[in-house]
Amino acid sequence: MEVLRLQQQLIELTNSLFQEGFLDDQFTQLQMLQDANNPDFIQEVVTLFAEDSERILAELTKTLETEPIDFKRIDAYVHQFKGSSSSIGAQRVKAVCVDFRAYAETENREGCCQALQQIKQEFFLIKSKLEALLQLEQQILAAGGSLPVME
Template sequence: MLGFGADLLWADMNRLLAFLFHQGVLDEQFLQLQQLQDDTSPNFVSEVVNIYFQESEKLLTNLRQLLMEREFCDYKKMGIHLNQMMGSSSSIGAKRLTNVCVAFRASADQNNRAGCLRALEMLEHEYCYLKNKLHELFQMEQQRALAEGVRYPVNNQ
């Protein structure tokens, strides 16, 4: 981190985003998601992305379980999970994850267990990478907001 000033944090965030776009990790859909965030919903993007991560964890678990069935692998069910993962990844702008899902789906369509196992490994790698980088981005965003003196409403439930 270059410093705790809001301007430095903003610059760090922009560099990280530029890097993720350059690497093909994110696409313009992520920018569109960011445009929906405003003062009335300052945590909108992180909330949407956290829901995405929660649902993706379930899908990854389901895919792992399907591939661990030695005698019979339900490729049709695998395809359904992959379609869900592709759609939600695409909706948050997770370009590389979406691309891995497409390749995984091709292996599932061909009932190619070895290809599916390789694709699952790639999918898990890309998922962890995305999760770590977006977590880093959201931490910077929180620090920037604190540095600017922004106060978020407390949710008392």
């Protein structure tokens, strides 16, 4: 019963992540890459994504506080962020990156500051959602269940 309940929770959480646009099809592709040869693939990708994103956010914050603002540097960091969010399927983060780069290109300081706040918010949201998802998967496996196949 416990396993069934957890599996149901996992399905609901996963569905909501797609419906609310947090994740796109790329995340499904990643799930398909996880198999017996590579059982912790998603966990690894999520961990790297979180570490790199936090480092980039700290750099962006610092760069935007340093006069004169180095917009080229900002663009380079956001390019990194866009790449990794796109690789993991975090499409809301990716969407903010697109706006952010446009602000960096036009050297729009106000726009960049707003985009930074927005990207922080989106990043911490998706990070906690992905952690919740992975934790549910762990709980299901620990309880002897198997992971539901998502369509």
